[in-house]
Amino acid sequence: MRTKSIKKNKINVVTLGCSKNIYDSEILMGQLKANGKNVVHEDVNDDENIVVINTCGFIGKAKEESIDTILHYAQRKEAGEIDKVFVTGCLSERYKPDLEKEITNVDQFFGTHDLPNLLKVLEADYKHELIGERLTTTPKHYAYLKIAEGCDRPCSFCAIPLMRGGHVSTPIEEIVIEATKLAEKGIKEIMLIAQDLTYYGLDIYKKRALADLLKKLVKVDGIEWIRLHYAFPSGFPMDVLEVMKNEPKICNYLDIPLQHVNTELLKSMKRGTTREKTIDLIKKFRAAVPNMAIRTTLIVGYPGETEEMFQELKDFVEEMRFDRMGAFEYSHEENTGAFVLEDDVPEDVKFRRVNEIMEVQSQISWELNQQKVGKTFRCLFDRKDGEYFYGRTEFDSPDVDNDVLVNATKHYIKLGEFINIKINEAGDFDLYGEPV
Numbered sequence: 001m002r003t004k005s006i007k008k009n010k011i012n013v014v015t016l017g018c019s020k021n022i023y024d025s026e027i028l029m030g031q032l033k034a035n036g037k038n039v040v041h042e043d044v045n046d047d048e049n050i051v052v053i054n055t056c057g058f059i060g061k062a063k064e065e066s067i068d069t070i071l072h073y074a075q076r077k078e079a080g081e082i083d084k085v086f087v088t089g090c091l092s093e094r095y096k097p098d099l100e101k102e103i104t105n106v107d108q109f110f111g112t113h114d115l116p117n118l119l120k121v122l123e124a125d126y127k128h129e130l131i132g133e134r135l136t137t138t139p140k141h142y143a144y145l146k147i148a149e150g151c152d153r154p155c156s157f158c159a160i161p162l163m164r165g166g167h168v169s170t171p172i173e174e175i176v177i178e179a180t181k182l183a184e185k186g187i188k189e190i191m192l193i194a195q196d197l198t199y200y201g202l203d204i205y206k207k208r209a210l211a212d213l214l215k216k217l218v219k220v221d222g223i224e225w226i227r228l229h230y231a232f233p234s235g236f237p238m239d240v241l242e243v244m245k246n247e248p249k250i251c252n253y254l255d256i257p258l259q260h261v262n263t264e265l266l267k268s269m270k271r272g273t274t275r276e277k278t279i280d281l282i283k284k285f286r287a288a289v290p291n292m293a294i295r296t297t298l299i300v301g302y303p304g305e306t307e308e309m310f311q312e313l314k315d316f317v318e319e320m321r322f323d324r325m326g327a328f329e330y331s332h333e334e335n336t337g338a339f340v341l342e343d344d345v346p347e348d349v350k351f352r353r354v355n356e357i358m359e360v361q362s363q364i365s366w367e368l369n370q371q372k373v374g375k376t377f378r379c380l381f382d383r384k385d386g387e388y389f390y391g392r393t394e395f396d397s398p399d400v401d402n403d404v405l406v407n408a409t410k411h412y413i414k415l416g417e418f419i420n421i422k423i424n425e426a427g428d429f430d431l432y433g434e435p436v
Contacts, residue, residue, distance in 0.1 A: 011039045011122065012048035014073075015137070016066050017056025019193050019229070021089060022137060023146045025054045028088075028115060030134035035124035041137045050084045051076075052118070057091035057163055059331035066091040074105050086110065088118055090163040112164055133181065139382050141416035142189040142225075142398065143182050147175055147213065151195035153232065154270045156337030157259075157299060157330065160195055167196065169204050176216050183222030188416070189380060190217070191227040191397060198232045198240075208237040218249045224418065225380065227397055229255040233281055234272035241288035251394040252289055257297035261316040262309040265302055270337060275316075282320055293395035295324035300357060301350030302330045303341035310353050317360050323368060324401050325361045327354045362428045369402070369426035376422045376436050379404045381413050389413040391421065393431075404431045411435055 011032060015025040025041065032039040040048065051073045055066035066089075073085045085106045092099060093111035100109055110118045116126040136143050150165040151158075179190055192213075194200060201209025217226055226249050228240075233256055244250045260266055263274045273281075285292055298317075300310060317325065329350035332343040379391035382398060388405040391413070396402045404421055406413055411434060413419055425432040 009038065009050055010043075010048040011037055011050045011052060012043040013039060013041050013052045013054065014069060015042065015054045016069060017054075017058065017062060017090065019144045019191065020146055020195075021054050021056060023134075023144045023193065024089070024112075024115075026134035026136055028052070028054070028118070029137075030130060031115070031119055031127060032122065032124055033135055034127050034130055034133065035119070037122065037124055039135070041135070046081070049082050050086075050122070051082055052086045052088060052122075055087060055089035055091035057089070057094045058159065059328070059333065061331075063091055070099075070103055070106060074103055077105055086118065086121065088112075088114065090160075093163045094159065136182075136185070136187070138398075139416065140186055141380065142191065142382075143187045144193050145175065145179060145182070145190045146170070146193050147197065148194035148200050152199065153196060153272075154337065155259075156268060156270045157302065157333070159333045159336050162335055164195065167199050167203060169200050169202070169209075171204060172209070172213050172216055175213060176220065179217055179220045179223060183220050186222075186416070188223065188418075189225035189227065190223055191229055193229045195230065196232045197228055197230055198236050208235070210237055211239040211243045214240065214243045214247065214250060218243075218247045224249060225251050225394060227251045227253055229397065231256040233258055233278060236281060238284070238288070241285065244292070245289050252292045253295070253395055253397070254285065254292060255295040255397070259297065259299045260302065260305075260309075260313060262305075262312050265305060265309060268304065268338070268341070269299075269302065275312075279316075279320070293323035294320075295397070295401065296322050296326075298325065298327045298357065299330050300327055300353035301345040303332075303338060303344055305330075305345055310357075314357055314360055317357060317364070321364050321368070322361070323395060324365075325358075326400065327357050327361075329354055365402075366426070366428045369428070369431060372423045372431060373426050374423065376420050377404070377431075377433075378418055379421045380418050381406075381415050383415065384408055384413075389415075391419065402429050402431060404433060406432075406434060 013025050013029055015021050029039050053069055056062040070087055076082050077085050086108050087106050088110040092109045096109045119126050148169045150167045151161050152167040261275050377393045379393055381389050381391035383390050387408050389408050391404040420436040421433040422436050423431045423433040
């Protein structure tokens with residue numbers, strides 16, 4: 001590749017959005033490294049001359065962040081600080097013609113399925129034999145493991161199928177190979193991700209095969225925690241709960257975005273469930289695995305959400321007492337099913353509702369955390385920041401859930417290790433303790 005600079009090409013990959021994007025960037029970097037390229041992730045030295053931005057196009061705020069990032073690097077190119085800027089990922093897949101027209105000094109835009117073409121312009125060959133080979137960007141002891149791409153669900157608020165296509169499962173054998181290679185690198189925790197874990201296997205095995213996959217993964221030496229992210233409430237394969245209950249390596253943790261509880265809104269959202277079915281499902285989870293931590297995500301301000309419907313959602317959160325929860329303001333996305341509806345909940349009302357429901361969850365989290373004081377938990381430690389080591393219980397995923405803090409001025413903890421910690425204090429979202 002010819003460039004204006006005389007320095008050897010250094011490729012900086014910048015990742016925006018979710019864990020699935022992180023995984024995709026890691027695959028791209030693994031391919032580049034296998035081709036002998038000098039590649040880094042989110043380089044802080046600013047000495048790269050080629051930038052690849054892996055964008056998010058999910059909701060309004062994520063799109064803004066992606067566009068701001070593209071403009072930042074386009075300006076650096078204009079100033080002669082870098083030579084080439086390439087854009088890939090969801091935003092690029094969804095809005096490629098518009099982006100090409102509006103941001104003209106980006107060298108090329110690529111979609112979510114364009115990895116071979118992106119590699120080609122970076123003067124690298126796509127190596128099919130690299131199953132499980134990637135440059136992980138997470139701490140050395142945990143990694144995301146994508147088990148399927150795309151989504152077949154018709155959710156009216158979601159643009160993911162427009163950007164990622166239909167659901168395609170990765171064969172069990174390939175996932176096991178990848179998990180084994182991660183374990184050989186020292187990875188102890190893997191987080192299984194997909195747009196919908198519960199759909200896994202329907203396309204290639206003609207049945208929901210998540211439980212079968214888990215039974216294979218628990219046999220991988222070195223992997224000690226397996227965590228499940230992004231399950232769907234309709235058609236949940238209950239045999240997964242049996243495996244979770246019987247296999248100590250499967251964290252008693254489930255991330256299941258419910259989005260809402262009002263039956264009328266769930267129907268408009270095309271979620272394939274009702275209030276009664278949703279409550280029944282949560283009760284079944286807790287009966288099958290009594291100490292399971294349930295994380296969920298909710299949308300407020302969906303078209304037609306009245307104050308009464310919002311109150312129903314708040315009451316539901318109070319009643320269900322989720323261990324972990326996040327809430328988002330509805331984003332009106334073109335070409336989705338809900339785009340034909342009037343976006344009739346004002347922005348200030350959406351903002352208020354998010355804060356109100358998170359205040360409810362904050363109190364629940366505080367109360368649940370008080371019950372942990374005096375108890376001992378096996379924790380995996382991720383980082384040291386200031387005067388504290390930060391770890392997690394099996395009930396917490398990195399970046400989105402609670403932390404366990406240990407005073408670094410009094411105790412030394414090796415990062416990436418499992419340590420038993422006795423909890424002696426608890427806040428809304430964090431626990432404080434000391435090694436036993």
